[in-house]
Amino acid sequence: MTENPLIADWNTPFELPPFGDIKPEHFKDAFDHAMGQATIEIKAIADQEAAPTFDNTIVALEQAGKDLTRVAMTFFNLTGAHTNKDIQAIERDVAPKLAKHSSETLLNAQLYNRIASLWDQRTTLDLSSEDARVLERYRTMFQRAGAGLNEPGKERMADISQRLATLGTGFSQNVLKDESDFQLVLESEEDRAGLPDFLLDAAAEAAKERGLAGKHVITLSRSSIEPFLQFSTNRRLREEAFKGWTSRGENGGQTDNRDIIKETLSLRAEKARMLGYDSFAAFKLDDTMAKTPDNVRELLTKVWEPAVSQAREEEAKLAEMARSTGNNHEIEAWDWRFYTEKVRKAEHDLDETILKPYLQLENMIQAAFDTAGRLFGLSFKELSELPVYHPDVRVFEVLDRNGKHVGLFLGDYFARPSKRSGAWMSAFRKQQKLGGDITPIIVNVMNFSKGAEDEASLLTFDDARTLFHEFGHALHGLLSDVTYPMISGTSVARDFVELPSQLYEHWLSEPEILSKYAVHYKTGEAMPKDLLDKLLAAANFNQGFATVEYTASALMDLELHLIDDPKEIDTSSFETDELAKIGMPKAITMRHRIPHFQHVFSGDGYSAGYYSYMWSEVMDADAFDAFKEAGDIFDAEVAQKLLSFIYSSGGKQDPADAYVAFRGRTPKIDALLEKRGFAA
Template identity: 65%
Template sequence: MTASDAALAGNPLLTQWTTPFGIPPFESIAPDHYRPAFETALAEQQAQIAAIAGHAEEPTFANTIEVLETSGQALKKVGGVFFNLAGSHTNDAIQAVEREMAPVLAKHRNSIFMNEALYRRVAALYEKRDSLGLSDEQARVLDRYHTIFVRAGAKLGPDDKKRLAAITERLASLGTQFSQNVLADEKSYQLVLDGEADLDGLPSFLREAAAQAAEERGLKGKHVITLSRSSIEPFLQFSKRRDLREQAFKAWASRGDNGDATDNKAIIAETAALRAERAKLLGYETFSAFKLADTMAKTPDNVQKLLNDVWTPAIARAREERDDLQSQAQAVGDNIVIEPWDWRYYADQVRMARHNLDEATIKPYFQLDRIIEASFETAQRLFGLSFEELKDFPRYHPDIRAWQVVDADGNHIGTFIGDYFARPSKRSGAWMSAFRSQERLTGDIRPIIVNVMNFAKGAAGEPSLLSFDDARTLFHEFGHGLHGLLSNVTYPLLAGTAVSTDFVELPSQLYEHWLSQADILRRYAIHYRTGEPLPEDLLERLMAARNFNQGFATVEYLASAFVDLALHRRQDLNNFDVSAFETETLKSIGMPREIIMRHRTPHFTHVFSGDGYSSGYYSYLWSEVLDADAFTAFEETGDAFNRDMADKLKRFIYSAGNLRDPAEAYKAFRGRLPTADALLAKRGLAAVVGDA
């Protein structure tokens, strides 16, 4: 046995896992296990693909599509562990493997979907699809595979295939470097607060979280603000030190844009040019046209119209809000002109004056553990699910938690993992992913779903407290989690969240609505010191203030969506100046000077760390049109937990994966497609449409 054989023999990524519910044996996995495991898994699938493509018999659904669906099991297993940890608990060794493997994995995908013999078999089945006697699900799988092959370049000639393959491999490397650069900037920054003068205005919960962050960074006795959203946003909201607010804000805004080794502007320029070339090779005028052809939106013009329709009332509201903030600053004797680092600070004062409501009053009622329980009870009332916490299971970090999920009949549905706290080894943001997805083709495979957050960890012995926005983020990601947990399909290709980008946010954004239900808040918004529930008058004020600052929130989001769309509609990308383009695009839409994009281009990981949301950041708004209308369906019954509506929601949305075209899925649930009216009402923008 060679040394490499010995390494493979003891590689936990390639063994049968006997852990509870098949949770990966994280404690046994080391970074040097990944590369040999990937190599073995890649070789295994390459052999499987060669066998399918070279099959002597005429293609059938069983000997081509089903075998293709079952190929690559080891690769899914290895990749599921690796890419989850690369985002949530990385290190230098994992990042080195990530950089090395990105083009290798892209090349492997190309070798499958540009395989001419394999495509001929798929195309032959697609041509006679109506005569094959397929079930609806099988027909959907065949249709999706044919679309995937065509969009991957299977129909191109040899030279174009070669160029497209080189482009996709290079894009994979660029995306990996982009996200690692952003993480490096986030990880390296810390604003050290030394003494009471630096802490002026900070409430106790923020001081405690900053002390905890300092201790984790070896600065016990001091306080540290990081570039985690749960750290910097409350600092900008409460700090009376305008100079420190400006310093922290500029660091936050300039991630990936500092002219140093982690600057992302050259990566963006090359990425945009390669994406445009890829689209041209595939017969599309722009990358945006290519990307949107396989979504609900279908065309860039449809997206542009939605953005414009919402921008008009949003910008009118944001200007009103800016004037209110300027008046507030003058009223308290601050002779300043509002800047972006001032917005949250004065907005909190205006909210206090208008609604008698500030974050320091609300936050003690929103304990992380209680909000997790609230999200679970909502799932129980809607879908009959129960959650039993696991105590003894493998962990990749001591902070993660896990639950067994069962249905109303006691059947095991899946396993849910929660990873809630910010740390230097985790990229920013919040997301849902899967270590294993549901399917029935290879057995009764139950999912292992993970939610990853970046909440501030409470001090020793103290609970972690959330803002109302944090609580909404938890519900949002758990909505994605339920989309994965409730998946009920046969074929892996269609499982869970494997739907179009502008439909995937519907289950998550819709789930946010239940956090605002009075009976949920009364039960779970409990003061962490007194144990008292959220007072009725405070609950009323909290609900009344839901649309406060919505002009700002909508404008900062829409600005990012406009820039993403405009960049990917652009055809001339020679000597592309990213900074100038961002500035020009924002000027063209009339972006207020006092607000910046929610995600500036140099750290826009949604769009540039991979293909997921490229030319697709609008998807949150597109899905919000759906979710606002969908929750109205519950409200029309007079019961936010109406059983009949919940059953239809589960059947056609949460458990259906990609069984249907998204528009058909929504119509099956609601009976029709929605308009943007419910969205504007939800954001409190409907009243200003006529004034704008």
């Protein structure tokens, strides 16, 4: 196995994965080897004759399976950011094997008994607060995996876990296939009518990447399709593009996800019942800040009602704008962005084509870095000639205010067919202090449109916000300062994990940042003050639409996971019926329709948890007010509290306690309603 670069020592700078040496076929042997090693290590912990101690059980578990962690982190970063048919085949093979390995660990009776014994003795063990938290998380993890079930129950739970892993992999690969297969080729002037230069340049680049040099291609990347829907005057093509976007996973044939969804929901419901819960939503939420489905529904409903009211007012304005241009048709979903752009220009004199040249990708990256420097004393030094998994990936060394190495940050910014849609943060290595001071390697993955050769890549303001959002997650991983991997970085409650990311977005909208970094890519001139003022004044423009498309998805996720018996569910009719119940405006589509809702069905990270963005937004809006109240968006004292209790503390303490430690009180929803323009 020493010839396999995944298993050998990594002598690369900063121990980055040796991407240049790794071939897809290496992963199968590496996984087999690493799982075998991890199994031996786990068995030794479980079978030891010595009485359980925190060190010989919990610390030992934290240090077990290092090779497997390293291989899995490398592999699953590639499955999302730069996959191919070979990697996808390995993913289908390895996903249930990993689930089986996990089940064998979490359902090991001897191991669970050792953890339970330590839990019973916890008050006599002289544990630090961090030790106690890690012990509590291990006990909870084992219980929620089914460690307390009888043997037939454990066997069934293991079967369910393996099958869910297979289904999640299939769901994700089906969506990627539908996204990769779709391309809207713009052949004529009529096809390209209304499209601004920045979009045509990006469409030409996308065409070249697909072997269609000289043509223009619109893809299902948000940075491609959303501006097309904004600017294209060809209504027929807008409809075609929109339906391609919203029908992912629902096109019949091998990539149709509806049967996968039905089986996934059934298995999740069965798992929840086996563990004593009425529904999967009740099970999932029991280990979050929200605690119950009723609490989630209460929050979402409180926001839903004013959002729908505002969205209907927005729709009336769109219809009026359509009539004023001689179009008396009903506003459909593929019309919304088109007429919204016209209304925004009329009401705020704000034109995306004028705004976008001031939002260069490079400058927005530097703006995010500068904000981190002023808040937390970080600096970022770009490094070249380091191993990366794709030529577009950039590597930055992160240093603290004393010049000490903090970690590595990788930025992977551009859309490509080998990358799934969306934007996310992940880790190739998590911070910890067991076995030395292990520094993190964090990656942000985006899907921005690449500018033409020798031209700047330009962002929409939403793109720039996404960049800041994901960089907030990155800082949560980079600034982590804990002992144990179990609670490192973003390893926190799902409805708390979005707080550092959504909070970070606030700095982008501040004049202090925009006036410095919003610079025209050709002239080098700063964004004119009147344009900046218009941008900020329009902050809540179209907020009814944005809130409705998100909240509808969150409510749908909740209701799906409250179904008693999902075996016979027809997802299409269920979606239609549920949207009718809540009064979904006809001209708005959910941000994520069920057949391509990857947050919920590509694994269970956000299953029954898509509400988390809204739950965290209550906190992030309230948290940014702490800086406003201090009179300085970079106030040193508030920033230090933010670092100590939020960004660096990982999962050291209960998230509600962490927030109170930072803010001095619990969050208030008023700040969220005001932020979205719904305050009375």
